[in-house]
Amino acid sequence: AQKVTQAQTEISVVEKEDVTLDCVYETRDTTYYLFWYKQPPSGELVFLIRRNSFDEQNEISGRYSWNFQKSTSSFNFTITASQVVDSAVYFCALRKKSSGDKLTFGTGTRLAVRP
Amino acid sequence: KAGVTQTPRYLIKTRGQQVTLSCSPISGHRSVSWYQQTPGQGLQFLFEYFSETQRNKGNFPGRFSGRQFSNSRSEMNVSTLELGDSALYLCASSPEGQLNQPQHFGDGTRLSIL
Numbered sequence: 233a234q235k236v237t238q239a240q241t242e243i244s245v246v247e248k249e250d251v252t253l254d255c256v257y258e259t260r261d262t263t264y265y266l267f268w269y270k271q272p273p274s275g276e277l278v279f280l281i282r283r284n285s286f287d288e289q290n291e292i293s294g295r296y297s298w299n300f301q302k303s304t305s306s307f308n309f310t311i312t313a314s315q316v317v318d319s320a321v322y323f324c325a326l327r328k329k330s331s332g333d334k335l336t337f338g339t340g341t342r343l344a345v346r347p
Numbered sequence: 348k349a350g351v352t353q354t355p356r357y358l359i360k361t362r363g364q365q366v367t368l369s370c371s372p373i374s375g376h377r378s379v380s381w382y383q384q385t386p387g388q389g390l391q392f393l394f395e396y397f398s399e400t401q402r403n404k405g406n407f408p409g410r411f412s413g414r415q416f417s418n419s420r421s422e423m424n425v426s427t428l429e430l431g432d433s434a435l436y437l438c439a440s441s442p443e444g445q446l447n448q449p450q451h452f453g454d455g456t457r458l459s460i461l
Contacts (some may be wrong), residue, residue, distance in 0.1 A: 255452075265446055265447050269452075274454065275435055275455045276437075276452055276454045277439075277452040277455065278452075279450075279451065279452075281448065282448075284447050303412060309369075323390065332395060332397075332402055332446075333377075333380050333397075333402075333439075333450060334392045335382075335390075335392065335450060336392070337382075337390040339389050339436060340389065340390075
């Protein structure tokens with residue numbers, strides 16, 4: 233069975249602060265894919281970033297960066313210089329190669345960015 | 348390119364009724380998945396369809412069913428509605444065979460059971 237844990241329920245920061253969202257996952261599969269999604273109040277899930285299990289290179293994309301470490305089964309996501317528009321619920325998700333399109337989501341972290 | 352379209356956006360039903368939700372995937376996407384989101388249980392996988400066949404199923408009772416048409420559009424049906432079925436139902440589509448590609452989600456259907 234697979235599991236995704238987002239220990240941070242809510243985070244509140246002031247605009248322009250950097251914020252890191254934590255994600256720890258469990259799976260016995262050797263091939264899997266990790267994703268971060270953002271859910272604004274309107275409800276739709278917006279894809280942000282992804283990482284494959286066989287590629288541990290960490291990257292930066294604009295204000296977003298991520299730190300994937302297989303040794304600790306973590307896939308943390310950082311927003312640099314946060315903005316009010318970043319306020320949303322953020323979900324980490326795991327997809328195993330053996331489970332097709334099924335995504336297992338964490339419980340989400342609610343981020344509030346105050347002006 | 349149009350995104351994933353779900354209809355209706357909002358729905359109010361009473362206990363015991365049945366409901367059908369619709370999802371049109373992104374053009375060219377042949378895989379459609381459904382998720383239920385509630386405050387208590389979070390986001391849970393319902394089922395996945397590809398080529399009009401259910402390929403994967405989550406742990407939901409038989410009251411929850413779905414189907415996919417030849418044009419990849421999908422519907423899900425919930426019979427004998429219960430208060431606990433009140434939720435946001437999200438549909439997602441993805442290209443087949445590309446597991447490293449993200450699923451794209453619709454705006455969801457918010458179902459309220461009175």
